[in-house]
């Protein structure tokens with residue numbers, strides 16, 4: 011009898027976690043990845059000699075995040091400083107009293123979200139704003155950073171399911187580097203998009219950019235966008251997977267990195283909201299990890315609009331908001347290093363998943379195996395840790411465990 015094999019489609023946190031687990035269980039496993047690098051939405055680039063995360067950067071729920079141990083095992087440095095989000099350096103454009111009032115309004119909105127989640131029909135997050143509250147626009151802006159979408163598109167039930175311990179750490183050398191490092195020693199084929207999964211026969215047949223592969227079990231970890239209309243087909247078709255994926259679109263978050271000359275007058279790990287009276291505004295991390303850089307973060311409709319304008323649109327918008335807060339001299343000290351375009355990225359088409367209103371059940375439907383030989387993983391499959399790298403990784407381990415059991419039994 012020939013040995014049973016597995017193929018993992020996608021080399022992100024879910025795929026590499028699954029493949030490593032299968033490999034360590036002794037299952038001959040190949041990873042097939044469309045991009046020319048591993049990591050997927052985890053991506054550490056070297057910019058001006060600095061390791062900068064263009065995708066995930068924060069080990070959320072770090073006190074229970076299994077990727078902390080993964081990074082430490084690689085000898086990487088875990089930075090345990092508290093994140094600066096929510097604070098306003100120098101109270102610029104946002105007085106201390108207003109900050110207190112805003113945080114109170116945000117906490118009250120979150121408490122209403124928690125109280126409503128799972129009770130009665132699902133609703134959108136904007137319905138739980140206090141009508142007329144002056145901080146509603148800033149709360150909505152923060153939703154675009156957290157969820158990649160404005161509150162009008164956000165499911166209260168899904169938001170209520172998200173489990174966050176409130177502890178957030180970083181990897182100095184890059185979160186993306188730690189996740190890509192999971193691929194070391196695995197049988198990984200890059201530049202090889204899978205276009206079709208034929209699961210009608212005795213063995214599963216994959217059509218890829220580099221030819222056909224036959225195998226016994228497949229772990230599919232591509233983003234939901236790829237299952238809706240991203241060029242990956244199942245034969246026979248799996249309409250329930252496509253419908254579940256359509257209920258879990260990817261929200262959008264993008265970053266701009268600006269090199270900062272003479273950084274010393276700005277604090278390390280400072281933070282500024284670009285404006286506090288509109289939804290379309292950036293969140294600026296000053297000198298992250300002590301580097302001479304300002305990182306701007308944009309979500310939702312603003313990110314989409316800036317992506318359409320290209321890197322200069324991000325830089326122009328960010329520098330404009332920063333100049334309004336820090337004075338126009340800052341313009342001469344800032345230079346564009348990089349801007350992301352996750353919506354335009356052909357193998358992501360967005361940043362992280364959110365559930366449309368009423369679509370919370372789509373997460374377990376997406377995650378469910380088919381015939382005990384097609385297994386599904388990826389951040390969108392996670393009920394409690396969706397949208398995160400550690401959530402993706404955990405679904406990868408779970409899918410690998412299910413595949414190992416099925417291969418052993420079949």
Ligand SMILES: Cc1cc2nc3c(=O)[nH]c(=O)nc-3n(C[C@H](O)[C@H](O)[C@H](O)COP(=O)(O)OP(=O)(O)OC[C@H]3O[C@@H](n4cnc5c(N)ncnc54)[C@H](O)[C@@H]3O)c2cc1C
Pocket residue numbers: 019020021022023024025042043044045048049050051052064065066067068069070202203204205231232233236241242263264265350352357358360361362387388389390396397398399400402
């Ligand atoms: C700007 C930004 C900031 C973020 N910040 C954080 C953060 O601070 N903390 C956090 O925890 N998370 C964050 N995230 C989210 C996190 O990066 C993702 O949730 C996680 O990396 C997703 O992992 P995954 O394995 O599910 O999917 P992916 O990483 O997308 O992996 C799927 C892989 O499948 C490949 N693929 C797609 N189609 C095919 C095909 N047809 N054939 C073969 N391969 C294919 C893709 O190229 C990709 O490599 C952020 C994301 C972005 C974009």
